Amino acid sequence: MRVKICGITQPQQSIAIASLGATALGFICVPTSPRYVTTSQIRAAVAELPANIDTIGVFANASIPEISKIVVDSGLTGVQLHGDELPDFCYQLRQALPNVEIIRALRVRSLEHLDTVTDYTKYVDTLLLDAYHPEQLGGTGKTLDWTMLEQFNPNCPWFLAGGLTADNIIEALNQVNPSGVDLSSGVECAPGDKDLDKVAKLFEKLGSREWGMREQGKQGEQGEQGKNKKN
Numbered sequence: 001m002r003v004k005i006c007g008i009t010q011p012q013q014s015i016a017i018a019s020l021g022a023t024a025l026g027f028i029c030v031p032t033s034p035r036y037v038t039t040s041q042i043r044a045a046v047a048e049l050p051a052n053i054d055t056i057g058v059f060a061n062a063s064i065p066e067i068s069k070i071v072v073d074s075g076l077t078g079v080q081l082h083g084d085e086l087p088d089f090c091y092q093l094r095q096a097l098p099n100v101e102i103i104r105a106l107r108v109r110s111l112e113h114l115d116t117v118t119d120y121t122k123y124v125d126t127l128l129l130d131a132y133h134p135e136q137l138g139g140t141g142k143t144l145d146w147t148m149l150e151q152f153n154p155n156c157p158w159f160l161a162g163g164l165t166a167d168n169i170i171e172a173l174n175q176v177n178p179s180g181v182d183l184s185s186g187v188e189c190a191p192g193d194k195d196l197d198k199v200a201k202l203f204e205k206l207g208s209r210e211w212g213m214r215e216q217g218k219q220g221e222q223g224e225q226g227k228n229k230k231n
């Protein structure tokens with residue numbers, strides 16, 4: 001499972017978080033956010049990271065030339081669109097940045113709102129579902145109604161986001177089946193300052209869950225083998 005930790009502001013923290021197990025790190029390129037980082041800050045962090053870590057710039061209603069410049073100048077591998085970007089915008093961005101992962105984040109208001117995802121799946125690599133907040137674009141710490149997502153199965157990979165923490169991640173994953181999870185404020189001590197103990201606790205929880213699932217799989221296989229022996 002992909003695990004993205006978002007809202008990184010310090011290069012040293014990015015290295016520590018990658019070593020703990022993150023597969024992707026997010027950098028907020030939205031100037032109004034308390035987690036906003038400049039191109040040179042992103043470039044400094046990206047330069048220190050191993051090549052297998054995805055580095056995602058988070059944008060909201062920026063123009064294609066603005067996004068492209070930041071991506072190229074900082075060496076990001078992906079773009080997360082967290083504003084009101086329409087499918088055609090995603091298509092145009094794909095033409096401008098053909099080798100960059102495009103993640104469309106949708107701030108989900110209702111079950112009906114989920115129907116709009118099919119408008120995007122042709123043009124993006126990945127979807128991300130975040131909770132809706134009337135005054136804030138993201139990093140709100142607000143959870144989605146996970147029961148609404150029990151049957152959610154788009155025809156592209158997707159991240160579950162919104163208010164996830166080390167304490168609720170297992171409950172969330174017991175209800176929904178995303179390809180990845182994305183956390184920001186739930187692993188912080190203050191906006192933009194990640195709490196490495198909370199991040200470590202998150203990976204402990206995810207590691208124990210994976211171990212439990214593997215053990216269950218083994219027991220299932222042994223049961224099957226036992227049955228075959230009897231026959």
Ligand SMILES: O=C(O)c1ccccc1N[C@@H]1O[C@H](COP(=O)(O)O)[C@@H](O)[C@H]1O
Pocket residue numbers: 006007026028030033034035058059060082105128130137138139140141142161162163164182183184185186
């Ligand atoms: O984190 C921000 O400040 C932010 C600002 C503008 C757009 C998106 C932002 N963050 C994204 O919000 C989600 C969920 O965050 P949280 O876990 O609920 O705090 C995450 O994808 C961040 O990338």
